[in-house]
Each structure stands twice: as structure tokens, then as C-alpha cells.
Amino acid sequence: MTSILLPDSEAEIEAILADAAATGSPIAIHGGGSRDIGRPVQAARMLSTRAMTGVTLYEPSELVLSARAGTPLVEIEALLDQNRQRLAFEPIDYRGLLGTKGEPTIGGVTASNASGPRRIQAGAARDHLIGVRATTGRGETIKSGGRVMKNVTGYDFVKLLAGSWGTLGVLTEVTYKLLPKAETETTLVFEGLDDVRAVEAMTTALGTPFEITGAAHLPGAPSKTLLRFEGFANSCEYRTARLRDLLAAFGDAEAVRDEDSADLWRAIRDVSPLEAREDEVVWRISVKPTDGPAVAARLRAELGARCFFDWSGGLVWTAIAGPADGGGASVRNLMAALGGHATMIRAPHGLRAAISPFQPESPAVTAITHRIRESFDPAGILNPGRMG
Amino acid sequence: MSAILMPKPDERVLARRDAIIAGLATLLPPEALITSEDERRAYETDALTAYRQMPLAVVLPETTEQVSAILAFLNAEGVKVVARGAGTSLAGGALPAADAVVLGVSKMNKILDVDIANRTIRVEAGVTNLGVSGAVQHLGFFYAPDPSSQLACTIAGNIGMNSGGAHCLKYGVTTNNVLGVKMVMIDGTIVEIGGAALDAPGLDLLGLIVGSEGQIGVVTEATLRILPLAEGARPMLMGFQSAEDCGACVAAIIGSGIIPVAIEYMDRPAIRVCEAFAHAGYPLDVEALLIIEVEGSEEEIADLISRITAIAADYNPSTMKVSQSEAESAAIWKGRKSAFGAMGRIADYMCMDGTIPTGQLPRVLTGIADICSGYGLEVANIFHAGDGNLHPLVLFNANKPGELEKAEAAGADILKLCVEVGGCLTGEHGVGVEKRELMVHQFNTIDLDQQMRIKTALDPQWLLNPHKVFPLEGRPV
Numbered sequence: 093m094t095s096i097l098l099p100d101s102e103a104e105i106e107a108i109l110a111d112a113a114a115t116g117s118p119i120a121i122h123g124g125g126s127r128d129i130g131r132p133v134q135a136a137r138m139l140s141t142r143a144m145t146g147v148t149l150y151e152p153s154e155l156v157l158s159a160r161a162g163t164p165l166v167e168i169e170a171l172l173d174q175n176r177q178r179l180a181f182e183p184i185d186y187r188g189l190l191g192t193k194g195e196p197t198i199g200g201v202t203a204s205n206a207s208g209p210r211r212i213q214a215g216a217a218r219d220h221l222i223g224v225r226a227t228t229g230r231g232e233t234i235k236s237g238g239r240v241m242k243n244v245t246g247y248d249f250v251k252l253l254a255g256s257w258g259t260l261g262v263l264t265e266v267t268y269k270l271l272p273k274a275e276t277e278t279t280l281v282f283e284g285l286d287d288v289r290a291v292e293a294m295t296t297a298l299g300t301p302f303e304i305t306g307a308a309h310l311p312g313a314p315s316k317t318l319l320r321f322e323g324f325a326n327s328c329e330y331r332t333a334r335l336r337d338l339l340a341a342f343g344d345a346e347a348v349r350d351e352d353s354a355d356l357w358r359a360i361r362d363v364s365p366l367e368a369r370e371d372e373v374v375w376r377i378s379v380k381p382t383d384g385p386a387v388a389a390r391l392r393a394e395l396g397a398r399c400f401f402d403w404s405g406g407l408v409w410t411a412i413a414g415p416a417d418g419g420g421a422s423v424r425n426l427m428a429a430l431g432g433h434a435t436m437i438r439a440p441h442g443l444r445a446a447i448s449p450f451q452p453e454s455p456a457v458t459a460i461t462h463r464i465r466e467s468f469d470p471a472g473i474l475n476p477g478r479m480g
Numbered sequence: 481m482s483a484i485l486m487p488k489p490d491e492r493v494l495a496r497r498d499a500i501i502a503g504l505a506t507l508l509p510p511e512a513l514i515t516s517e518d519e520r521r522a523y524e525t526d527a528l529t530a531y532r533q534m535p536l537a538v539v540l541p542e543t544t545e546q547v548s549a550i551l552a553f554l555n556a557e558g559v560k561v562v563a564r565g566a567g568t569s570l571a572g573g574a575l576p577a578a579d580a581v582v583l584g585v586s587k588m589n590k591i592l593d594v595d596i597a598n599r600t601i602r603v604e605a606g607v608t609n610l611g612v613s614g615a616v617q618h619l620g621f622f623y624a625p626d627p628s629s630q631l632a633c634t635i636a637g638n639i640g641m642n643s644g645g646a647h648c649l650k651y652g653v654t655t656n657n658v659l660g661v662k663m664v665m666i667d668g669t670i671v672e673i674g675g676a677a678l679d680a681p682g683l684d685l686l687g688l689i690v691g692s693e694g695q696i697g698v699v700t701e702a703t704l705r706i707l708p709l710a711e712g713a714r715p716m717l718m719g720f721q722s723a724e725d726c727g728a729c730v731a732a733i734i735g736s737g738i739i740p741v742a743i744e745y746m747d748r749p750a751i752r753v754c755e756a757f758a759h760a761g762y763p764l765d766v767e768a769l770l771i772i773e774v775e776g777s778e779e780e781i782a783d784l785i786s787r788i789t790a791i792a793a794d795y796n797p798s799t800m801k802v803s804q805s806e807a808e809s810a811a812i813w814k815g816r817k818s819a820f821g822a823m824g825r826i827a828d829y830m831c832m833d834g835t836i837p838t839g840q841l842p843r844v845l846t847g848i849a850d851i852c853s854g855y856g857l858e859v860a861n862i863f864h865a866g867d868g869n870l871h872p873l874v875l876f877n878a879n880k881p882g883e884l885e886k887a888e889a890a891g892a893d894i895l896k897l898c899v900e901v902g903g904c905l906t907g908e909h910g911v912g913v914e915k916r917e918l919m920v921h922q923f924n925t926i927d928l929d930q931q932m933r934i935k936t937a938l939d940p941q942w943l944l945n946p947h948k949v950f951p952l953e954g955r956p957v
Contacts, residue, residue, distance in 0.1 A: 153731040154838050154868075176737065211678060218684060219656045232926045240835040241867035242653065242907035244642045244691045245915075245922055246949065247931045251655065251687020260683075272737035295597040299620070301708045301776075327780050334777075380598045380676035406598075406678050433681035451681035456671040461683050463937040468930070479682065 094120070094136065100143035102225070102233045102264050108139060109262065110231025113471040121258030121475050123162060123200030126185070126192045130257055130449050130478040132441050141199050144264060149239060152177060156239050158223065158267040161199025168198055172270060180271040181217045182208030182361055189363045189374065190438055199263045205255030208361035209306040209320070212298065212403050218254035220268050226253055226261030229469025239267050252464070258475040260468040274322035278332050279306070279353040280345040282317040287385035290317040291405035293342045295381055298404050300338060302331040307404035308360045311388075317342075320357060363409050365400050372398075372411040373418030373439040379432030381405035390426055395419050420447045427451060450479050484572075484888075484913055486533060487947050489579035493536070493559055500559055501537050504581070507549045512587070514538035523564065523582045527629070528572035528914055530884055535562065535576035542587045544662060544670055544700040551698065552668025554581060560943045561666070563694040565637025566608065568629040570831050571912025573641055573693055577947055585636045588700055591615045600659060600676050602703045605636035609643075612704060621706040624651035627908070628817050639699050642691030644908035646742045646816065647773075649866040651707065653908065655690040660703035663689065663696075666939045676703055688934070693910050694945040696938050710775035713741065715812045716785060718792055719766030719799035723747070726768035727841035729795035730865045733772070734838075736791055738784060743866035744771040744816050747845070750823075750860040750873070757822035760815030761808065763799040770865060771816055819862045820873070827858070827875040830887045834898030835907035838868040847897045848872050855890045857883075869907035870898065896921050911949045919951055932956055 097119075099105045112119050118135040124142065141162035149158035152175040159168055165183065172178055183206040185196055200206075202224070207216035214220075223237035226249075236249035253260055285293060290309035297304050297319050306320030319335065321328045336345055348356060359365060368374050377387055384405030391397035391410055397419065398411045412419035423434045433451035436444065453461065465472075493500070501515050514520055515537050524532045536559070541547045554561050560580035567574045576582050588604035589611070595601070596619055603612060609630040612623040626645035627633055633643070639661065644653040651657070660674030673689070674680035689696055720726040730743055746754065746762070746769045755762040762769055774784040785802055792800065803809040815822075823829050836844050845861065852859040852874060863870040872894055876887040895905045895915065899922050905915050919928060928950060935942065936956055 151837070151839065153735045155734060156837070205679070205684070207679075215652065215656055216679060218687060219652060228930065232930070234927050234930045235923070236927070238902070238904050240837060240903045240907070242644055242648070242835045242864070242869045243904045244653075244908055244910055245904045245906050246911065246919065246927070247934055248642070248655065248687050248691045249931070251684045251690075254687070255684050271739065272734075275737065292597075295599075298599060299596060299708050301620075301711045324783065326783060327776065330777060330779060378677045378679050378681075380595070380600070382597050403678055431675050432677050435681075453682050454672070456665075456669050457673060457682065457685070459669075460665075460671065460685060460938065464683060464685075464688075464934060467933040467937045 094138050097139045098143045105227045106231045112473045116471050118473050118476045123197035125194030126187050126196045132445050133475050133478050155270040159198050160265050161263040163198050165196045176273045177270045178273050180214040181220050182210040184208050185362050202266045203258050213305045218251050221250050221254050222269050223267030224250050224253050225265040226263045228261045229474045257478050276325045276328050277322045277353045278328050279348045280319045282342050282345045284314040285317050294404035302335050309401040310365045366409050366411050368411045372413045374437050375410040375434050376437045377408040377434040383430050384408050394422050418443050493579040512540045526567040526569045526574040531575050533576045535582040538582040540584045540587045547664045548668040548670050551664050555666045562945050563698045565634030566632045568633045571910045571914040573910050573912040601706050605699045606634050609633050616706050620709050622709050625654045635702050639690050640694045641910035650741045657705045661699045662701035664698045693949050711777045713775045714781050714803050715771050715773040715809050716802040718770040718797050719763040720768045723768050723845045724842045725795045729792050732791050740772050740774050742773040745863050745865035747861040750862045753822050754815040754819050758815035760811040823873050828878040829873040829875050830891045832872045832891050832894050833906045833909040834895050835869045836898050836901050836903035840901040848894050851893045852890050855886045917951050
């Protein structure tokens, strides 16, 4: 039986981690518990940041917000919405895909560097994160960055901690820059393109000045290729018209607007179009966009995989049923050949314990990573093995 | 004597100079090794010219493999290495040391691959910032970070310092635009991190490397994001009679949902000097001037300008002028981008680089004026108003004994004020030697110790650019 610790202050977290370090007892680190991803952590105790809640700073005119790590994302989004602002990186909600029940927290968003379709234009969570406080495996709370938009003072632990899945420190407070919400959004939908043509259309679109904020391709009968525009109404109107002309060779496009468009992208963000079945392992494959179709073709041919594409082809969400390794060997070989990386996002615990869900790295990078981990968490108590 | 001390050179290294040079000579062609005093002098300082240190030797490798061999050799010999791009650091980031070898990347200046479909470019690290944009401009693309020194500064230096520029309000700084690097560690190990995909696996090592001021490894190649050029861009000038009105106007524009590509601020002294130099058409009868640039089609530009103009009307602008031609736009930007050079014609100056919460602008501007007048010095303010990154130029006369020290003291007080109001010591120039001793005002011992542990973990002997970033006291070695 795992015992659950619910500290509500940095001082408590410091005491818990210092003690764990002294006794060498590993601790599983949780936010809302909605992201059961990575290698399962073997630990007798779990530290949840659920009690570390509350927005500590919000200055709408300065586009900045700080919150304690356990603050539910939904609370932050509701607050920002009052001022027509948002976290522009569009964090994914994993609950539908993973069948988890928890409430996503801002700390979890940060620790997993959760980013959505707008990544191609606005950047990832790590690009919007400007400050962190975190308690390391030494039981010491460090800060990096701050609340200002540009900051190169000292090493950038803000980026290093984003996407570190609780393995370097327990995030206690995070600060994000915000962006205004767009006045309107429109999505152009092209039908019937095959993967290669779709990626051609999407990369062509992204090579224009018309500021596409989402580019996804959903294979099927018929396939749909989606391009999203956001901004002031007249600007959106102009840009969609120009792009329609430029992409005339790819067929006629239907325009989907406002809430209907938002629904489409919420589904893509949360991997709903994959409709992953219970018996399927789900991979998140990141390659350069023009390699996307080849990845899908190969995994379909070899393993009967089902795929859809976000990030103009660069993010291939893949469902694989059948092989005992969840397709791991094939996926890894393919990544070695193409130079991308793949994460086994959803798989049974046993499989995630047996093979690393994260992409294995070169020996040189592994050595660097190891030395960094050792300096943050010398006793190896924080989510040990989760990213291994 | 100026306030910033250099550590005492390692006598044992100085005594072995001939042997070290002989060792380097076996690793490099003769023209890539500089040992004569005359030629080394070109490398004794960077853009923080108040400080000079003659390096032990200078190497100019042409390949990653040569860099690897050099670092492995110097690591074994226990000799310090200062990596250098173009030497444009305003913080002394490329300042050598008497017991250090300067490793210049200027000969590694090839564009390796342009991939328009995937919007990336792979370059050797010695390519200049403007050289990257130059390689893709004819294809309708550009590289976004645009430090004022972009004609000269290298991608290696930009990565070292996480450089920004006037247009990063919309497009981000270096760390938001680098997808991958090839880097050599101090022991000679060559690592590849990231690549052409939008995200890299594992810990965000790229995030750590960018802005690590040459203390973690020597970057020899980089994969960068390139972006399509906007259909058009147009700056407008807006003058105000008070900093308060000007600051409030910036907040209102951003609060309205408009993120212009750039919002640059100049105060009266800066306007005068820049106008005299560039004849940009800046109004001379205002206390504060904004250059606001918007992008898009003709219609979009007109629409954004009319929205901005309507917002600004509430803040008593005394001048409002939209550029009417390409030539006028170029002149407006020439004035801003040559501000530091123009200022250098009339006085010596220390260029500060703090960032503040934008709401603190009026308070900090008053504070800066008070600090400088307290030292009997003049100040001109130029900064990126949209993101609160200030560049106060503290003016002094280097030939007058004691003035440099006064300017440094005023600069330090200004940066402490930035930290006090919730900001930071450096927004885009880096810590270098200049702000090394001020780090204790922003970070406590626990913060600094953890940063230094990373330095030790990746460069155990502290050989890479060691006398920078961290205060000399309290170091582990």
C-alpha cells in the first residue's frame, strides 16, 4: 500500500525530501495524477502536490501568472478567460486517452512540457514558462527565471525542469507568460488528400506568411487535412482567402468557424481522432514533418498501425495492437534510421516496466543526463527510473 | 583600476606555455594557431572594452573534430578555454584570461543545409546571425532573433548568451529558435542534441546549453528554425511628454490583444543622439519615443495601426507618425539599431541590460535618473518596452580618473533596482564578467550552488570560460 503525502508548503516538501534522501527511500511525485506516463515508479510513498494550490500572481496587463504547482489547470484557464487571455501552448489533456480520472495541474503541465497543436506557431510549454521554484532531491528549494519576459541570468533551469517529469525536483511554483485570446478562429478543411499530399499542403501553408496556428491530417474515408487561422476577424478572413488560392491544387476547402473549429482542435490536442482501442499501445512519434508519412506507411505495413498527424506531419500519433513489445522494436529501429524520437504514451504497466517508454539516448547524452540527475538528486529518490 | 577583479593566472600553466603551444601545433594547421603577441592582441577584449587580458594563445579550428582534439588536449593539460564567436559581448563573455586559450569559431562558417519544407537550417556555429537570414532571404524566410550586433555576432555567441533583439517580442529569443546542436564537451566528447524535429527527447539539455555562456561545451553546429517573412512590415513613431503616459500606452496596447513585432522605447537623450546620427525623423521635442512595428498585408497593417492609434489617443501622444516608405522605415530602424554606436561617438558608456515588470517602468526610470545624478553622470535610456528589457546607457569619460568606476557603480545600482522591483540582472546580454559579482543579489547560496554543481558535473576542472557568471567567492574549485 502506497502512503500518500500531501504537503502544503515548500518547507514540508523540503523536510520530506531531505528525510527521503537521508534514508535513500524513493518517492513517486504526482500532481493531479492524470498523466500516468513513463516507466512505473517503484516507491513506497507518493508525494502529491494537490494541496499546494493557489494563484500567487496575476497581472493581466503584464501578461504574467504565477501559481503553486498543484493548482488545477481548469482554475487557471477560467481565471485567464475573464481577461480574454490564455496559455498559448494549448496543453494536452491526457485523461481521455489514458482513461485517468485526476484533475490536471499546472505543475503536471510543466513537468511533462505538455503542448498542443499550437506548438508549431506559439511554442511549447517550456517556451512560455518563465519562472520556477522547485525542491531538489537534496531537500533544497531553488528558483530559476522569475516573472519577467526576458531573463538570461544564470543557467536556464526553467527549461531543464520543464519536461523533467519530476525527476530533478518537485515543482512548487511556476510562472508563465500569457497571450491574448484570439478574437476569432477559422479552420480550412481539405478532403481526400493522401498522407504525402497532405503533408505537402501543410508544409506549404506553413511556409507562407499567413500564420497558421494548427496543421493536422486525419487519414480516413475521406481523409481531412486541417489548417487553423486565429486573430482579428478581418485578418483571419484575408489569410484564409489567400491560402485557399495558394492551395487550390489541393482541392476545395471548407471553412469551419469559431466554436466548431475550437472543438476540432480540442479533439486533436487530446488525441481523440485516434480512437485508440483498449488493446492498442499508443505512441507519440516526433520527427521532421516531411518524414511523417514514411513513419506511418512503414508502421502500417509492418504492424497494421493506425496513425494521425499533428504539427504539419511532425507529430505522428500511432496506435499499435498485437506485438508483445507494443511495436517497440519497429518504432525504435525506425527512429534510429530517421533521427526522430518516440514515446510509448499508453501501454500496460508491465510493458512500460519492461521496455523504456522514452526514447533511448546516445551514450554521450546519457552520460550528461546522468551527471545532471546526480547533481539534482544524488540519492536517486525522485521518480527513479520514470524517464529511464 | 576598475572594480571587477580577474583571478590570479595559474603560474604553472604560464610556465608551460611553450609546451602547450607545441601540443596545440600537432593538432592544427599552422595558420589556425595564433601565438605572436601582435596577433593575439586582436583577441584580448570583446565589446566590454574596459577589460583586457592577453590570452595564452588563440586557436581557430575549422572542424568539430579539431575542436574535440583541442579540448581533449587542454583538458588533459588542465588549461582553461574561452570560446569566442565574434567578440561582440557587452558583458565580457568572450574576455580571455592570461592562462587561457581562446578558441575562436570564426572559421566554422558554412551553411550546411537549408530545408524549406521543414523550415530549418543547419549551420556551423561561426556563421553570423545575419548570415543565417541571408542564406534564406531569397526563399522568403528569415531567422528571428536579431541582436543589434547581428551583422557581426555569430550563432555560437547567440547560443552562448541566449541573445534576443528588438523583434523577439513576437518571435522569441535564441532558445525558442534552436532545435538542435552539435557540441564538444571539455573532454573532447562530441554530442548531438535535438535535431530537425520540434522537440527533443529526454531532459531539455538544449534549454540548459542555450545561455550557459560557453561554460558547458563548445557548440560547433546548430539546427535553427527559420520563419516565413511577413508580407510587409511598417514602423510607426509615437512621442509622449512623460514616461508614465508612454508606459501606460504600451500596457494598453498589449492588453488589447495586439502583440506588435516590436515596441522600442527611447528617452530624450537617446533620441537626440540617434537622430543626429541616423536622421531617422525622430521628434526632438518629446520625453519618450516609441517605435512600434506591425506586420502583415497592407490591409492588416492599416488595421493594426488604426487600432493602436485609437488606443494611444487616451495617453496624450504628442507625435504620431507612420512610416510612409521603405526608406523611412529603414531610417527609423537604423537610428534604433545604431544607438549604441551613435552614443559611443559622444561619450564612453556602460550598457546595462536589466529586465523589469513592465508596470514598474515609471518607478524604475525615476530611480535610474536619481542613481546616475547621484554619481554626477548622464544616462540615456533605450529599451525593449514590450518585454521590459531595459538598456540604460550610463555615460562617462574614460579619460577622467575615477569615472569608469563611478559608471560601474551606477550600473550595479541600476541592476539591483531591477531585481528589487521583481526583475533580473540581464535580459539578453548575459552575466559574463560584468555582472558576475551581482549574482548574489538575484540568487541565494542554494540557487547558486545548484547552478555551480551543474558546471562541476559537466566540466569538473572548471576549464570552460571559468571566470564568468558566478561570483569568485564561494566556488567549489
